[in-house]
Amino acid sequence: MTLVNGWVDVHAHxxxxxxxxxxxxxxxxxxxxxxxxxxxxxxxxxxxxxxxDRTGIAMQLxxxxxxxxxxxxxxxxxxxxxxVADHPTRFGLLAALPTDDPEASLAEIxxxxxxxxxxGYAVSARYNGVFLGDExxxxxxxxxxxxxxVVFAHPNTIAPAQLGLPAVMMEVAFExxxxxxxxxxxxxxxxxxxxxxxxxxxxxxxxxxxxxLGQLGAEPWVPNTQNITRDEIREHLSRLYLDTGNAGAxxxxxxxxxxxxxxxxxxxxxxxxxxxxxxxxxNNIRALRDSRVLVEGEADQLGHRGWDLFPTASRxxxxx
Numbered sequence: 001m002t003l004v005n006g007w008v009d010v011h012a013h014x015x016x017x018x019x020x021x022x023x024x025x026x027x028x029x030x031x032x033x034x035x036x037x038x039x040x041x042x043x044x045x046x047x048x049x050x051x052x053d054r055t056g057i058a059m060q061l062x063x064x065x066x067x068x069x070x071x072x073x074x075x076x077x078x079x080x081x082x083x084v085a086d087h088p089t090r091f092g093l094l095a096a097l098p099t100d101d102p103e104a105s106l107a108e109i110x111x112x113x114x115x116x117x118x119x120g121y122a123v124s125a126r127y128n129g130v131f132l133g134d135e136x137x138x139x140x141x142x143x144x145x146x147x148x149x150v151v152f153a154h155p156n157t158i159a160p161a162q163l164g165l166p167a168v169m170m171e172v173a174f175e176x177x178x179x180x181x182x183x184x185x186x187x188x189x190x191x192x193x194x195x196x197x198x199x200x201x202x203x204x205x206x207x208x209x210x211x212x213l214g215q216l217g218a219e220p221w222v223p224n225t226q227n228i229t230r231d232e233i234r235e236h237l238s239r240l241y242l243d244t245g246n247a248g249a250x251x252x253x254x255x256x257x258x259x260x261x262x263x264x265x266x267x268x269x270x271x272x273x274x275x276x277x278x279x280x281x282x283n284n285i286r287a288l289r290d291s292r293v294l295v296e297g298e299a300d301q302l303g304h305r306g307w308d309l310f311p312t313a314s315r316x317x318x319x320x
Contacts, residue, residue, distance in 0.1 A: 001054045001055065001278075001282070002054065002055065002056040003055050003056055003282060003285045003286070003289075004055060004056040004057060004285060004300070004303055005056050005300075006056065006058045006303075006304065006319075007056065007057050007058060007267050007300075007303030007304060007306075008057075008058055008059045008060075008061070008267065008303070008304065008305075008306035008307050008310070008313070008314075008317075009052075009057050009059065009060045009061065009267060009268060009269045009271060009306070010061045010094075010152065010198060010243055010266055010267065010268045010306045010309070010310075011061075011063070011152070011154075011198075011200055011243045011245040011268025011269055011270055011271075012048070012060035012061060012062055012063070012268075012269060012270075012271045012272050013043070013062070013063060013064060013270070013271065013272030013273045014043055014045075014048070014062045014063075014064050014079075014080055014083070014272055015041075015042070015043040015064065015272070016064075016075065016076050016079045017079075018042075023040040023041070023042060024040055026040065026041070027039070027040035027041065029158075030166075030274065033158075033159070033160060033161050033166055033167065034161035034164060034165060034166045035166035035167075035168065035274070035275075036166075037274055041274040043272055045083050045086070045087065045091070048060060048091075048271070048272060049087065049090060051271065051278065051281075052090065054278070055281070055282070055285075057269075058090070058317060058319075059089070059090055059091065059092060059306075059313060059317050060090070060091055060092070060269075060271065060272075061091075061092040061093070061094050061119060061120070061152075061306070061310065061313065062080045062083065062084070062091055062092065062093055062094065062272075063080075063093075063094040063096065063122035063152055063154065064076045064080065064096060064122075065096050065122050065123065065124040065127070065154050065156070066124075066156070066157065066158055067096060068128060068158075070098050070101065070104050073096050073097075073098050073108070074108065074111075076096060077093070077095045077096055077108070077111075077112065077116055077118075078116070080093045080095075081093055081095075081115075081116040081117065081118070084117075088316045089316055089317050089318065090317075092119040092120075092310060092312075092313035092316075093112075093116060093117075093118045093119055093120075094118065094119065094120045094121055094122040094152050095108065095109075095112035095116055095118035095120075095121055095122065096108075096121075096122045096123070096124075097109065097121055097122070097123050097140070098127065099123050099124065099127045099130055099132065099134075099137060099140065100127050100128040100129070100130040102136050102137055102138075102139055102140050105137075105140045106139060106140060106143055109121065109140070109143055109144065109147070109149075113147075117312075119150075119310045119312050119313045120149060120150035120151065120152060120309075120310060121144065121149055121150070121151045121152070122151070122152045122153075122154060123151055123152070123153050123154075124153075124154060124155070124156050125153055125154065125155045125156060125175050125176050125178070125179035125180075126155070126156045126175055126178075126179060127156070131178065131179045131182045132153065132179045132180070132182060132183050132188075133179065133181075133182030133183040133184075133185065133186035133188060134182075134186075135186065141188050141191070141192050141195065142191075142192065144192070144195055145191075145192035145193075145194045145195050146194075148194045148195075148196070149195065149196070150196040150198065150309055150310065151195060151196065151197050151198070152197075152198045152200070152243075153176070153179070153180070153197060153198065153199050153200065154176075154200040155171075155172035155173075155175040155176045155179075155200065155201075155204065156172075156175060157172055157273075159171060159175075168273075168275050172201065172204060173201060173204035173205040174204065174205050175204070176199055176200065176201065176203060176204030176205065176206060177203075177204050177205040177206040177209055180199065180203075180206055180237075180240070181206075181209075181213070184213075184228060184233065184236055184237070185223075185224060185225075185226060185228060186226065187226035187228065189232075189236035189239065190226065190228070190232060190236065193239075196241065196309065197239075197240050197241065198240075198241040198242070198243055198266060198268075198309075199240055199241070199242050199243065200243055200245055200268065200270070201243070201245050201246055201247050201270070202242050202243065202244060202245070202246075202247025202252045202253070202256050203240065203242045203247075203256060203259070203260075206237070206259070207242070207252075207255035207256045207258065207259040207260075208255045210234075210237050210255070210258065210259040211258070213233050213237070214230060214233050214234050214237075215230075217230065217233045218230040218233065237259050237260070238259065238260050238261065238264075239260075239264075240259075240260055240264065241260070241264045241265075241266050241309070242256050242259075242260055242264060242265055242266070243265075243266050243267065243268025244265065244266070244267055244268055244269075244284065244288060244302065245268040245269055245270030245284075246270050246275075246276070246280070246284060247284075248283075248284040248285065248286075248287035248288040248291070249284075249287045249291075250287075250291055250292055250293045253265070253291060253293040253294065254293050257293060262295075262298070263301075263305070265302045265305075266302055266305045266306055266309065267288075267302050267303040267304075267305065267306065269281050269284065269285075285299075288302070288303075307319050
C-alpha cells in the first residue's frame with residue numbers, strides 16, 4: 001500500500017487511553033451530534049505506527065486539542081510526550097495550549113519546552129468559546145513570538161450539528177476562517193511577525209474568502225480599530241502555512257495557492273481523527289499526486305516540507 005517515501009505528517013491526532021465505558025460515552029455523544037460512527041472510536045500508538053509503515057510516512061506530529069479542561073489537556077500532553085519518548089524517530093509532539101486561560105497557557109508553553117520537549121504547539125480555533133484574536137491572549141502570542149514558535153491551529157470539532165450534518169463536514173471550515181480573521185483584525189500578525197502558524201484542512205474556508213477580504217476588508221465601513229490596510233491583509237494571510245488534511249483535491253488547492261506561496265503548502269493527513277479511514281487518507285494522497293494545480297514533483301516537496309519547520313523532530317529522525 002506504500003504511497004509515499006519519508007513524508008512528515010504535521011496533522012495527526014491521538015487519543016489518551018479510554019476505558020470501555022468512556023469510549024461508549026464518547027461514541028454516544030458523537031452520534032448525538034449527528035456524527036453517525038458505526039462503532040466507538042479507538043486510537044493506539046501501535047495502530048498509528050502500522051498505518052505509517054503501510055503508507056510510507058516517516059513521522060507524525062501528534063496533537064490533541066479536544067480537551068475541555070486544563071487537567072485533561074495537561075494529562076493529554078503528558079501522554080503524547082511519553083509516546084514520543086518511546087518512539088522518538090517516528091512521532092513528535094505539538095503541545096496543546098488552554099487558550100481560554102492566558103496564565104495557564106504561558107505555564108504550559110514553558111512546561112512543554114522544559115519538561116515535555118515539544119516540537120511545537122497546537123491551539124484550537126475556539127477553545128471553550130474563546131477565539132484566537134481575543135485580547136486576553138496578547139501575552140501568549142508575545143511569548144510564542146519571542147520563541148519563534150510553530151503553532152498548529154485546528155478548529156473545534158466537538159460542536160452541535162448544523163443543518164442536520166456533523167460539525168466536521170462544514171462548520172470546522174468556517175470556524176477556522178472566523179478565528180484567523182479575528183486574529184487579523186486584532187493585529188496579531190502585525191505585532192508578531194516571527195510566529196509561524198499552520199492552519200488545518202487547507203485553511204478551511206479562509207482561502208476562498210481571502211480575495212473578498214483583500215478587496216473589501218479595509219473599506220471605511222468595516223470596523224477596523226487597528227487600521228489594518230489592504231496590503232497588510234494580503235501580506236499577513238500569505239504568511240500562513242496550510243496543511244493538506246482532507247484538502248488534497250484541486251478544488252481546495254487552487255484557492256490555497258491564490259492566498260499563500262507554493263512553499264507554504266505542507267503535508268498533513270488528519271490521521272487519527274474518527275472521520276478518516278485508510279481509504280480516505282490514501283485518496284487524499286492520490287489527489288495530491290494527480291493534481292493539475294501542483295507542478296510535477298510538488299506533492300513530494302510538500303510531503304517533506306515539515307522537516308524544515310520542525311528541526312528538532314528532523315534531527316531525531318536523522319534528517320537534520
